[in-house]
């Protein structure tokens with residue numbers, strides 16, 4: 532686009548300069564011609580005489596008039612039928628694709644008006660040249676844009692290769708590191724659990740420390756599991772997708788979370804409408820909605836409601852998890868999908884979670900050619916919507 536803009540400005544500048552120069556040359560030629568033509572007109576024995584010396588070139592003509600404005604002689608083609616207008620004398624006039632200049636002729640001795648002479652030049656040649664220039668500039672610009680587009684794409688792809696490679700290495704490193712962290716974490720957890728089992732001879736403060744170690748180890752286990760999963764959700768990896776009925780998944784999840792909801796005094800309801808078949812990875816999709824429900828229950832105070840709703844929207848299914856919870860501020864709405872982002876970081880140690888849930892959910896939804904969005908009113912509640920293409924040939 533930038534290149535196209537530059538080319539257009541460049542082409543306009545060249546064309547304007549070229550057209551100006553061509554017209555200027557025509558007017559220069561006409562000035563010379565009319566001057567030569569006026570020398571041809573003279574009075575001999577009281578009669579107008581024209582010395583018909585050949586003065587005109589191709590596309591040029593000369594016309595002589597007597598003082599009364601009657602045409603008395605011509606030379607060359609094409610001629611102008613523009614009326615003689617004393618107001619327009621000595622001025623360049625453009626008419627019917629002709630450029631003309633008309634001047635009065637006076638007797639060199641007496642200074643008496645003896646007639647007029649008009650020089651014309653057809654603009655056909657100029658227009659022809661400009662047309663050729665337009666084609667040349669237009670064709671050249673299009674060719675330059677196409678070639679630079681191809682060249683630009685090639686260069687970008689070449690430049691992207693090392694970046695893609697380092698991204699892949701980084702992803703591999705995250706996956707390896709999270710994987711390797713699992714064994715030492717298990718060892719820490721096992722030892723802390725064993726130590727907690729035998730509190731004899733342990734100071735009360737030590738028991739608290741073991742509890743803190745265990746809870747931190749749990750959090751780290753969840754974090755490494757999430758990181759490992761995020762690293763493995765690579766679009767370049769082949770995903771095995773099968774027809775999945777989301778109705779079952781959502782009903783199962785709703786039952787699973789019913790207990791937690793009741794414990795919190797939250798009403799969890801479902802409003803599910805067929806069709807709900809999509810092509811995808813059932814475990815991954817379950818995880819998306821589990822995280823949405825988990826968030827809804829986590830960020831909704833006691834006595835609130837959480838609703839899972841599914842509706843058909845054209846060729847897609849829209850699944851919404853709506854809560855009457857704390858809501859999300861407008862400026863945070865897009866950030867909730869970022870990795871490690873949590874609205875209130877100070878609470879992150881009391882409230883479980885590491886801020887990866889929605890990042891994983893978004894990646895999964897994108898891998899299913901879907902879209903995830905948030906709509907929320909601060910302090911009033913939030914609604915997270917997942918739109919997925921429907922699988923029309925439901926079995």
Ligand SMILES: Nc1ncnc2c1ncn2[C@@H]1O[C@H](COP(=O)(O)OP(=O)(O)OP(=O)(O)O)[C@@H](O)[C@H]1O
Nearest residue numbers: 826827830858867873874884885886887888889913
């Ligand atoms: N329904 C909701 N209501 C209010 N805030 C929400 C809601 N869902 C998400 N958020 C905000 O978005 C942040 C990110 O959510 P996300 O699910 O990614 O992480 P998390 O729930 O904190 O941790 P994790 O899912 O990894 O256990 C949350 O910390 C919270 O601040």
Ligand SMILES: [Mg+2]
Nearest residue numbers: 822826888889
């Ligand atoms: Mg979450």
